Amino acid sequence: MSKILIIKKKIDNFKKVIKVSGDKSISIRWVLFSSLADGTSTAKNLLMSEDVVASLKAIKSLGIKFKVNKNICKIYGKGINGYNYKKNLIINAENSGTLGRLILGLIINTPKPIKLIGDKSLSKRDFKRISDPLSKFGTRFKLTNNKNLPLTIYRSTKLKPIKYFEQKGSAQCKSSVLFAGMRTSGTTVIRAKKSRNHTELLCKYLNLPITIKNKKKYDEIKIKKIKNIKNLNYDIPSDISSSAFFIVLTVLSNNSELIIKNVNINDTRIGIIQILKKMGVKIVFKNKKIYKGEKIADIKIKSQKSITAINCPEKLNSGAIDEFLVIFLVAAKAKGISYFKGLSELNQKESPRLKWAEIILNKMGVKNITTKDSIKIFGNPNLNISKKIIIKNYLKDHRVFMTSVIAALSFGGIWKIYDKDSIKTSFPNFLKIVRNLTKK
Structure with missing residues (x-):
């Protein structure tokens, strides 16, 4: 039975210091790299969400052992050729598109067919976008409806390197091809539209x-077959995507101030910061440092009395693709009309998120014009909700749920969120942190 959250009033002012959960993108990549490493790898602050647990179960099905004690995890790698490809092997990616797509690159050398499955939401997402480039290495796939999960990856007699042009700004597709290139003799060349670069940073x-050559509009990446990976010990920083909900809550609340500790501020992930600054929001990075190639900082935010509408540059899209739902809440309170375009990728997520943005804004009474790849939001600086709002049937998309919670706490009304x-799947401690902010 679906568990329901009911919110009846706006949040009071707060002044807090918080720490959010570990970065999901890095957590999953740490699991996958460590599964192929020589010896034991240890992670602190590993995100123990369903997506990361699914990743641990996936490597276990490939014969790799691990041990978890609270948020410290040890993976006992057996080396680059350490996977045990059993007969009739099934890997369940559950809800994780990152796991589902990335692991296909790692198992491209399987000598036996492997079936990849996922939950109802993941099974509706497009896997042809990754099976197409991986097929060029010499591997054969069979997909449901020529696009979806379940899919089966078949044995390849000999893998050959490829040239791949990634045009959608998908870090998942880029990373999967990178992993396949690690398995392949010769040099695989990837020309990729700018997207998050955690895989490349870990490789370096x-x-x-x-x-890696960083061009203006794309990156050119070359990868050769690898012989071994050293063990990877990692203190995983906090997730900017998880932080985004509390950044926006602070911006939209009255007389509030927040510091979020030790957040990953990788240049490919801070689109939300760049967009909010263009809207007049004051955000400060403190205690900046570089950790294993990643930029880390504390983020300080204050409430914003006046918010400026934005004609959002498309070049910022890929760096904010997971945060647009909460960014739209800021636009809802801005003075003027905000316009966001080139967002068709939003509808390739756990739910059709651009459609859900339209639904939520309509329920809030915020005028908007939404197409298949753009949204125009007519901001109302005096927005205050007093009616009842119900949010359900959104394919259990975690970001729709959390965005609805932030909207309820920011604008009022009585919200019933299913x-x-x-x-x-991504942020089990979300409501615990929300409750901490409401305590005086």
């Missing part, structure tokens, strides 16, 4: 045979 930190457990 591990001294793998990768070269599928409270959806946060377990």
Whole structure:
């Protein structure tokens, strides 16, 4: 039975210091790299969400052992050729598109067919976008409806390197091809539209045979077959995507101030910061440092009395793709009309998020014009909600749930939000932190 959250009033002013959960993108990548490493790898502050647990279960099905004690995890790698490809193997990616797509690159050398499955939401997402480039290495796939999960990856007799042009700004597709290139003799060349670069940074930190040329509109990445990966010990920083909800809550609240500790502020992930600054929001990075190639800082935010509308540059889209739902809440309170375009990728997520943005804004009474890849939001600086709002049937998309919570706490009204457990996929501590902010 669906668990329901009811919110009846706006949040009071607050002044707090918080720490959010570990970065999901890095957590999943740490699991996958460590599964192929030589010896034991240890992670602190590993995000123990359903997506990361699914990643641990996936490597276990491939014969790799691990041990978890609270948020410290040890993975006992067996080396680059350490996977045990059993007969009739099934890997369940559950709700994780990152896991589902990335692991296909790692198992491209399987000598036996492997079936990849996922939950109802993941099974509706497009896997042809990754099976197409991986097929060029010499591997054969069979997909449901030629696009979806379940899919089966079949044995390849000999893998050959490829040239791949990634045009959508998908870090998942880019990373999967990178992993496949690590398995392949010769040099695989990737020309990729700008997107998050955690995989490349980990490759560089591990001294793998990768070269990267950063061009203006794309990156050119070359990867050669790898012989070994050293063990990877990692203190995982906090997730900017999780932090985004509390950044926006602070901006939209009255007389409030927040510091979020030790957040990953990777240049490819701070689109929300760049967009909010263009809207007049004051955000400060404190205690900046570099950790294993990643930029880390404390983020300080204050309430914003006046918010400026934005004609959002498309070049900022890929760096904010997971945060647009809460960014739209800021636009709802801005003075003027905000316009966001080139967002078709939003509808390739756990739910059609651009459609859900339209639904939520309509329920809030915020005028908007939404197309298949753009949204125009007519801001109301005096927005205050007094009616009842129900949010349900959103394919249990964790970001729809959390955005609805932030909207309820920021603008008022009586909100009845279904599928409270959806946060377990990415941010199990979300409501715990919300409750901490409401305590005086």
